[in-house]
Amino acid sequence: MTICLKVLFFIIGLMILKFIVIAVLFRNEIRQAKAKDPAASSYLEILLLYHGLHALISHRVAHFFHNIKMRFLARLISQLSRFMTGIEIHPGAKIGKGLFIDHGMGVVIGETAVIGDNVLLYQGVTLGGTGIVKGKRHPTTGNNVVIGGGAKVLGNITVGDNSYIGANAVVIKDVPPNSTVVGVPGRITKQDGKKIDVDLDHIHIIDPIMQTVEELEKRIEKLENK
Numbered sequence: 027m028t029i030c031l032k033v034l035f036f037i038i039g040l041m042i043l044k045f046i047v048i049a050v051l052f053r054n055e056i057r058q059a060k061a062k063d064p065a066a067s068s069y070l071e072i073l074l075l076y077h078g079l080h081a082l083i084s085h086r087v088a089h090f091f092h093n094i095k096m097r098f099l100a101r102l103i104s105q106l107s108r109f110m111t112g113i114e115i116h117p118g119a120k121i122g123k124g125l126f127i128d129h130g131m132g133v134v135i136g137e138t139a140v141i142g143d144n145v146l147l148y149q150g151v152t153l154g155g156t157g158i159v160k161g162k163r164h165p166t167t168g169n170n171v172v173i174g175g176g177a178k179v180l181g182n183i184t185v186g187d188n189s190y191i192g193a194n195a196v197v198i199k200d201v202p203p204n205s206t207v208v209g210v211p212g213r214i215t216k217q218d219g220k221k222i223d224v225d226l227d228h229i230h231i232i233d234p235i236m237q238t239v240e241e242l243e244k245r246i247e248k249l250e251n252k
Contacts, residue, residue, distance in 0.1 A: 048083060049073055054124040054144075055082060062126050062146055078127030078147075081113035085121065092117035119153075122169070129175075136164035142187070148175035156181040156198075168203065 049056065049069075059072045059079065066072055072079060084107035092100035100117035108114045113130045115121075118137040124144035127133055132150040135141070138161070139153040151173045155163035167173075167185040174193035179185060186203030197212035206215050 052079065052083065055079055055126065058124045058126040058144060058146075059128075063128055077111040077113060078125075078130040081107050081111040081115060081127060081130060081133075082121070082125055084111075085115040085117070085119070088115075088117035089119070089121075119164075138162045138182075139164035140166040142167050142169040142171065144170050146172045148173065148177075148193070150176040152178045152180070154178060154180045165197075 056069055056072050056079065059076060060066050060069060063072075066076075084103055088100040088103040088107070090100075091097075091103065097117070104115060104117050111130060113127060113133045115133075115135040116137040116139070119135045119139045119141070121135075121141045122143040122145070125141060125147070126145075127147045129149040130147075133147055134152045134154060136153055136155050138155070141153075145167055153165050153167075157163065162182045165179045165181065165183050165185060167179075168187035168189070170188045171185050171191070172189075173179065173185075173191040174195070176194040177191045177197070178195070179191060179197045181198055183198065183200050185191065185197070185201040186205065188204045189201050190206045191197055191201070191212070192206065192208035194210070195207050195212045196210045197207055199212070201207055201212075201214060207213065208215070
């Protein structure tokens, strides 16, 4: 066997070992992706091809270097990941287990953001800051939170456990647990204190303002008919 073939097999072995290690360390994230994305055909597909998972892997490495004060290297890893995946996560952000970033293009997670366990983010989501003050200036999300495509959650606010932020909502105030937020600015509607259904039926989210408008329209129609 030539030296070139030995080197090739060695490299292939290292790559296989790398993916095995990632599969073990990120098993919660891979399971969440498989459970929440009906397009996912296999765990191998998620491991190899899902940019959301790759961005999270890069963030774990960048966050490690950020914590040991190697800030430039941390930002370099973060920016390379952004170039490769379209997802920008500041190395200082704290992310729990089981995060799934679906599609992911345009997702931005700020420096002091804190994300709980089993959170789902769709494309175009921003967990951003307000102003130029130092300290905690980005959102904190609880566990099992879902944030729809294009939503902006801004400032040092808290999104409670099991809450749902509707697509394109702009949230600038605290959200209680087990709530749904829709609209610009975000309006809160409780869903009977129950956890959001895991089927992620986005098109049937309750909008309290639209409910009120529809009720007024019905009353006007009744009055006109009289």
